[in-house]
Structure formats: structure tokens, C-alpha cells
Amino acid sequence: MRRGFLLSTPREPRKAAPAEPRPSSSSKPSEQENKSTAQVPSTTVIPLPARYIFRPLDPEYPPDIWQRTVDVSEFPQAGVPPEQRTVFVHYNGVVDALRAQHPGWPQAFSSPSPPVYKIVPIDGAGLGMVATADITAGEVIVRERPLLLSPKALPTQDREALACLTVGLVQFMNPENRRAFYALKNCKGKTMPTEEDGIINTNSFMCGPFPTYEGRYCGVARECSRANHSCSPNAKHCFDPATLTQSLRAFRDIRAGEEITVSYIDFYLPSEKRKEELKRRYFFDCRCAACRLTGQARQQSDTARAFVNACGGDAMIAKVEAAFEEWLAAGAQRTAPVVLSPGLTQLDPFGMAEVLWDTMVREGCYNRGLWEPLLTRLVKGYAVLENAERVRFYATKAAQLRTLYTEEDGGWRAVADNPRQTEWWAKLGAKRIR
Numbered sequence: 001m002r003r004g005f006l007l008s009t010p011r012e013p014r015k016a017a018p019a020e021p022r023p024s025s026s027s028k029p030s031e032q033e034n035k036s037t038a039q040v041p042s043t044t045v046i047p048l049p050a051r052y053i054f055r056p057l058d059p060e061y062p063p064d065i066w067q068r069t070v071d072v073s074e075f076p077q078a079g080v081p082p083e084q085r086t087v088f089v090h091y092n093g094v095v096d097a098l099r100a101q102h103p104g105w106p107q108a109f110s111s112p113s114p115p116v117y118k119i120v121p122i123d124g125a126g127l128g129m130v131a132t133a134d135i136t137a138g139e140v141i142v143r144e145r146p147l148l149l150s151p152k153a154l155p156t157q158d159r160e161a162l163a164c165l166t167v168g169l170v171q172f173m174n175p176e177n178r179r180a181f182y183a184l185k186n187c188k189g190k191t192m193p194t195e196e197d198g199i200i201n202t203n204s205f206m207c208g209p210f211p212t213y214e215g216r217y218c219g220v221a222r223e224c225s226r227a228n229h230s231c232s233p234n235a236k237h238c239f240d241p242a243t244l245t246q247s248l249r250a251f252r253d254i255r256a257g258e259e260i261t262v263s264y265i266d267f268y269l270p271s272e273k274r275k276e277e278l279k280r281r282y283f284f285d286c287r288c289a290a291c292r293l294t295g296q297a298r299q300q301s302d303t304a305r306a307f308v309n310a311c312g313g314d315a316m317i318a319k320v321e322a323a324f325e326e327w328l329a330a331g332a333q334r335t336a337p338v339v340l341s342p343g344l345t346q347l348d349p350f351g352m353a354e355v356l357w358d359t360m361v362r363e364g365c366y367n368r369g370l371w372e373p374l375l376t377r378l379v380k381g382y383a384v385l386e387n388a389e390r391v392r393f394y395a396t397k398a399a400q401l402r403t404l405y406t407e408e409d410g411g412w413r414a415v416a417d418n419p420r421q422t423e424w425w426a427k428l429g430a431k432r433i434r
């Protein structure tokens with residue numbers, strides 16, 4: 001079930017009772033703090049949630065693109081103020097499918113109120129978003145209907161026709177949204193055929209998936225498009241087809257006064273490649289903390305990112321998972337790290353999971369396929385080792401990230417609230433090596 005929707009008003013009071021208990025802002029919550037959290041009957045055994053499987057990214061060009069026809073409409077067509085309408089360019093069948101899947105589409109939505117950010121000038125980066133309140137990992141920072149939503153690929157390869165189309169789409173917007181569109185940054189200058197193309201190219205983020213259409217969409221929005229880039233972002237763009245809204249959600253806790261950033265590119269690339277890509281596509285020199293590193297520190301950061309990326313493949317996850325299960329079956333013995341050579345340390349599979357998680361957090365690169373298997377391993381291991389505080393800590397992280405990606409905690413909150421009732425708690429009994 002989705003949370004946070006209001007039937008009529010577009011803003012969700014920030015103080016309204018949250019659907020889930022708000023986790024402590026301290027990184028390691030204590031037993032005492034959690035006395036008030038949701039409890040289940042003491043006989044209940046709580047299973048560890050199954051891993052959420054991400055569908056692969058949609059291709060830019062769907063296979064049947066030339067058989068499709070495009071339509072343009074503004075949604076919703078009535079009953080909301082202009083700034084809550086989206087010019088939606090869609091292939092045939094998509095709107096009917098959305099209506100069938102989501103009764104009342106596009107459904108009403110809400111955004112935190114009062115806002116938890118402001119848009120202000122950022123040194124050397126034009127405008128940007130800065131948090132005005134502490135934001136907890138997983139929380140929505142802002143939710144809005146994009147000004148424009150369009151498939152990335154349209155059925156023409158004629159540049160002039162495409163340029164006319166983008167100009168036409170902006171003219172199709174209501175006057176308020178058109179003004180907001182032209183206020184957005186165009187970093188492309190004269191390198192694009194039109195001002196409209198420049199703005200779209202500077203500000204678009206990926207949207208979807210949409211039913212019946214196996215292709216990527218991109219969107220441009222009044223607020224979300226103001227988020228600047230960091231190679232260690234603290235937020236992520238998310239899209240919800242049911243409400244036709246774009247949102248920004250926090251990857252980690254963000255303090256009031258911190259800039260809210262997203263990543264425009266693949267953050268696993270080595271720093272030189274990231275710099276090249278950002279310069280080529282967005283015309284700026286990245287000065288984020290990771291890009292300011294020099295010498296050995298930069299090399300270490302590049303290696304750490306490559307390591308996180310390499311560990312995120314399905315085959316590697318399965319291999320490490322098998323080693324972890326063997327370690328559990330053999331009694332879950334913690335062994336001291338053995339330094340094999342400078343920079344190369346041998347760890348037990350559980351220690352390895354901790355190092356990998358810490359690396360991901362330190363670099364600010366949450367691998368979307370890896371974080372959940374990794375956190376599952378840590379929760380399972382600490383449950384077997386009977387450490388309630390660490391089970392709670394890692395299960396809270398899993399609840400936050402799962403909410404960020406899927407809008408639901410997937411069952412992780414129950415694990416965080418009741419560590420001693422998880423199916424793995426003290427599971428090895430006398431077999432455990434102490």
C-alpha cells in the first residue's frame with residue numbers, strides 16, 4: 001500500500017503522524033530508545049524480507065518504436081492548479097494501461113509541508129537545493145508533477161522535426177508552467193538546436209517504467225531539476241507512475257544546511273572519467289569532495305568504487321552469498337583480519353560484508369543490486385551472534401533504502417523493531433563457535 005497520499009490538498013503536513021516510526025537520527029540507536037517502537041506478540045517469528053528484484057533499465061529505443069504513434073496531453077485534465085499539471089507525451093496505449101492499473105489515475109499526491117529545502121545560489125553551480133530541516137534517510141524531500149514528461153526516443157531521426165516538436169511541447173504548457181520551464185538553466189548554450197532542447201537536455205532525469213512501453217522516459221521539473229550533482233549524492237530521483245509524480249528521496253540522513261545532491265552519471269567510474277563525462281554532458285568541472293581528492297586518496301576512492309561495482313553483479317552476489325552460508329553453517333566464527341600484503345587483508349565472509357557496507361557508505365555509492373543482499377547478510381549474522389543493537393541498526397538502514405526504492409519498507413521495519421524475534425536470532429544454538 002502506498003503511503004502519504006492526501007485526497008485533496010497537495011501538501012502533506014510535516015508533523016502529520018508518519019506511517020512508520022521515524023528512526024533515531026543517531027547512527028546506532030540504543031536499546032532504550034527503541035522501547036517505544038512497534039512490538040509484535042513475543043511468540044511471533046519475523047522472517048527476513050526477500051530481496052527486492054529490480055527490473056532491468058528500459059532501453060532507449062523500444063523494439064516496436066516505428067509501429068507506435070505519439071500523443072500529447074496535459075494531465076490531470078481538471079481539478080488541480082496549473083502547477084500540478086504535466087505535459088505528457090505518450091505512445092499509444094500507455095494512458096489506457098495506466099488508468100487500468102491505477103484507478104483514478106493520475107492519483108492525488110502530497111509533498112512534505114512546510115518544505116524541507118530551499119532553492120538558493122550555490123557557489124560556482126548556479127542555483128541548488130539546500131535542506132532547511134534535518135531529513136532522515138528514505139524520506140521524501142519533495143514530490144511534484146513534472147512540467148514535461150516524454151519518451152527519450154521519438155519515432156523520427158530528423159533533428160529539425162524534433163526541434164519543432166520540443167518547441168511545440170513547451171508552447172502546449174499552461175502559462176505558469178511555461179514560465180517555470182524557461183526559468184530553468186540551459187547549460188548547453190548554442191550547442192543545441194533550440195533553447196527548449198538546451199533546457200530539456202540540462203535538466204532531465206529518468207522516469208518510468210510505464211506499462212505497455214518498454215522504453216525510457218525523461219522528465220523536467222520545476223523543483224527536482226534544481227538538484228545539483230555530486231559523485232557521492234545524498235538523494236535520488238524517484239518516479240511514481242500512479243500519481244505521475246517525480247520525487248527526491250534521501251539516500252542517507254541529511255542535516256539542515258547541507259546541499260541536496262543527486263548523481264547525473266555513473267558514480268563508479270574513476271574520477272578522471274567522471275570529470276570528462278560531466279564536462280562533456282553538463283559543461284562543468286566537478287568540485288565535489290570525491291573529485292577534490294588527490295594522489296593516494298583519489299586512487300583509494302577510485303579503487304573502492306570499482307570494488308563496490310564489481311561486488312554488485314548477480315554472479316558475484318551469489319558467490320559471496322554461498323561463502324557466507326558456509327561460514328554460518330560452520331559455526332559463524334569471527335576471525336581476526338589477516339594482513340596478506342599492504343592493502344590486502346583476509347576477512348571472514350561476515351567481516352567482508354561489514355567492510356563492503358562501510359565502503360559503500362564512505363563513498364556515498366549505494367549499489368542498487370547490492371545494498372539489500374549485503375544488509376540481509378549483516379542482519380542475519382548479527383542475529384546469529386545475538387547482537388540486537390546491530391540487527392536493529394542494519395535493519396533500519398534496509399528499511400530506509402527499501403522505502404527509497406519501492407515506497408514500502410518491505411518488512412524491514414518489523415525486523416528493526418523486534419530483533420530478538422527474527423528467524424535468525426540465536427539460530428545456531430550450541431553449534432555456534434564463541
Ligand SMILES: C[S@@+](CC[C@H](N)C(=O)[O-])C[C@H]1O[C@@H](n2cnc3c(N)ncnc32)[C@H](O)[C@@H]1O
Binds near residue numbers: 124185286287
Ligand atoms: C539540472 S541543472 C541543476 C540546477 C542548476 N544549478 C540551476 O541553476 O538551475 C544542471 C546544471 O547545474 C550546474 N551544476 C550542477 N551540479 C554542479 C556542480 N556540482 N558543480 C558545478 N555546477 C553544477 C551545471 O551547470 C549543470 O549543467
